[in-house]
């Protein structure tokens with residue numbers, strides 16, 4: 031079976047390396063597909079955050095909206111920094127206060143060129159800051175809006191695996207692409223998400239020693255369907271656990287995937303970046 035281009039390139043690279051044609055560590059290219067640059071402390075040091083990411087080889091960052099105000103702020107950041115792209119949407123936590131005018135406003139923002147996704151949207155039955163019925167309605171409505179503007183969706187799902195998959199099957203199947211961010215299900219859920227044609231994205235949680243199930247998921251999901259993210263300023267990977275996270279640290283997520291999949295880091299970098307550029311239609315910088 032012929033693998034994805036990035037895997038074949040990795041094999042080519044390894045063969046050159048073993049034959050002594052190249053001996054320098056290649057410049058690697060990472061994309062943080064999920065950060066919240068509008069949230070403190072990232073927003074008060076945005077230039078520092080972006081330049082540290084750039085130095086670490088994280089050449090593109092997608093900053094994610096959680097409500098109308100944050101979607102606006104993220105779009106401003108995307109317009110300010112060439113390597114930053116924005117997603118607009120209403121997080122399940124914030125759906126209870128959202129008016130129909132706000133949804134209309136999001137549709138307008140979504141038409142701007144630096145908006146590359148609709149999100150984050152979905153269901154959160156763990157914290158349940160908004161009533162479940164409102165979350166479900168807002169999730170379905172925003173899937174339809176993403177279809178209308180032809181954007182991929184970024185799905186947030188906690189404690190609602192079966193319902194999230196059910197709604198995606200009904201509303202999005204075959205008509206919409208997207209990613210299940212900060213994946214927290216098991217291999218069975220991962221299979222259902224892959225069957226829908228969606229990507230699976232993992233955070234610094236995979237570096238935690240007790241993250242057995244997510245490590246199993248990473249072992250199971252083919253590299254051509256994986257994305258990496260920080261979800262910064264949250265979920266700092268080991269060895270920064272407990273401190274504010276930032277896009278530069280997405281490399282620790284890639285390193286852990288490399289360990290789990292017993293695959294060179296440069297191949298993980300290339301595949302996950304190719305995947306992100308394909309899904310979100312990002313240019314090669």
Ligand SMILES: [Zn+2]
Nearest residue numbers: 150186211212
């Ligand atoms: Zn989330």
Ligand SMILES: [Zn+2]
Nearest residue numbers: 064094150261
């Ligand atoms: Zn998030």
